[in-house]
Structures are given as structure tokens and as C-alpha cells.
Amino acid sequence: MVKKFLLAVLIxxxxxxxxxxxxxxxxxxxxxxxxxxRSGNTIIFEGAVPFPASTSELMGxxxxxxxxLAILNDADEEDATWEVSSLEYFESFNxxxxxxxxxxxxxxxxxxxxxxxxxxxxxxGMDKTNxxxxxxxxxxxxxxxxxxSLSSSSITTA
Numbered sequence: 741m742v743k744k745f746l747l748a749v750l751i752x753x754x755x756x757x758x759x760x761x762x763x764x765x766x767x768x769x770x771x772x773x774x775x776x777x778r779s780g781n782t783i784i785f786e787g788a789v790p791f792p793a794s795t796s797e798l799m800g801x802x803x804x805x806x807x808x809l810a811i812l813n814d815a816d817e818e819d820a821t822w823e824v825s826s827l828e829y830f831e832s833f834n835x836x837x838x839x840x841x842x843x844x845x846x847x848x849x850x851x852x853x854x855x856x857x858x859x860x861x862x863x864x865g866m867d868k869t870n871x872x873x874x875x876x877x878x879x880x881x882x883x884x885x886x887x888x889s890l891s892s893s894s895i896t897t898a
Contacts, residue, residue, distance in 0.1 A: 771874040775815050777822070777841065779882040784822050784843045789815045791874055798836065798867075799829050808855060808878055809836055809866035826850065835865040841882070849882040856881075 772788035793810035795803055803810045816824050825848055826839035840850035855866060856879045862869045871878075 773811055773871055773874065773876045773878060775811060775878045775880070777815075777880045779841075779843065779846045779849050782843075782845050784841065784846060785815060785819055787815070789818075791871065791876075798827070801829055801836075803836075803867055804870050806870040806872075807867050808857065808869045808871065809838075811871065811878060812838075812866065812880065821845075833865070836867045838866060846882075852883055854881055854883050855879065 771791050773791045775785060775787065775789050776783065777785040789811050791811065792805035793807075793814040794805065795810040795813040796805050797803060798809070798813060803813075812824065816822070822841060822843040824838065824840070825842040828837045828839060829835070830837060838853045840848050841853065842848045854861065855869075857869060857871065858877050
């Protein structure tokens with residue numbers, strides 16, 4: 741009986757003083773995109789990266805925090821097993837070029853990095869491709885050029 745009386749008094753005081761009681765709201769899960777970096781058969785990095793990125797400037801140039809390059813840079817800063825070891829900005833294109841990624845497992849892979857977003861390969865640089873949705877998939881892969889040399893004098897067919 742005393743508990744009910746105290747509860748009624750608290751409710752009355754709260755309504756008179758304007759105090760409201762709120763239930764604690766759950767903290768939402770961070771919004772992420774998925775990044776995979778692969779060189780040959782080796783997966784250098786695979787995981788969720790916060791989206792949008794915290795990166796907004798690289799080498800004195802603005803970078804959209806929703807860009808693939810900003811996401812890549814944030815992942816690089818959080819994982820010590822690999823790094824973007826060479827990134828260049830070209831004024832003539834107003835864009836960046838990823839030259840090299842150095843990893844503990846593969847060493848320094850240079851000059852042939854490609855990427856896809858949700859299975860499509862954009863025809864522009866990583867800094868010009870902006871992600872739209874949480875859960876987007878970025879696939880960055882090293883693909884060295886293959887060269888086939890044929891004999892100039894004969895070709896054998898089966």
C-alpha cells in the first residue's frame with residue numbers, strides 16, 4: 741500500500757513539475773560497407789568499414805566521405821597488416837590514382853589495382869565513385885597484366 745502511495749506521489753510531482761521519464765533508447769548499430777582487398781589468391785583485408793568514412797581530405801585535396809577512396813583510407817588507418825603505400829593525385833584529371841598496397845603477406849603490389857562496387861566496375865577513379873547505401877560491397881583486386889607470346893613462325897593446333 742505504501743509503495744502504491746509513493747508511486748502516485750511521484751507521478752503527481754512529475755506531472756506538476758513537467759518532468760518526463762524516458763526509456764533509454766537503444767544505440768543503433770554503426771552503418772557499414774563491406775570491403776575486400778585481394779591480391780591473387782590472398783585476401784589482404786576483408787571486413788566491415790564505417791560509412792560514411794571519417795576521411796574528407798587526402799594530400800591537401802577534398803575527398804567525399806562516401807567515396808570508395810575515403811572508405812579505403814579509413815580501413816587502412818584501422819588495420820596495421822597492410823597500407824596504401826603509394827597514392828598519387830593528378831591535377832590534369834582532378835583525381836587520385838592508387839599505385840601500390842603493401843601487405844604483410846604479399847609485399848608491395850603496384851600499378852594494376854582495380855575495383856568493383858556491388859559487382860560493377862566504374863569507369864572513374866575511386867575518389868569519384870560514391871557509395872549510396874549501407875551494406876554496399878567494395879571489391880578491390882590486384883590484377884597483373886598477362887602476356888601471351890606466340891611464335892612468329894608457326895602455330896600448332898590440336
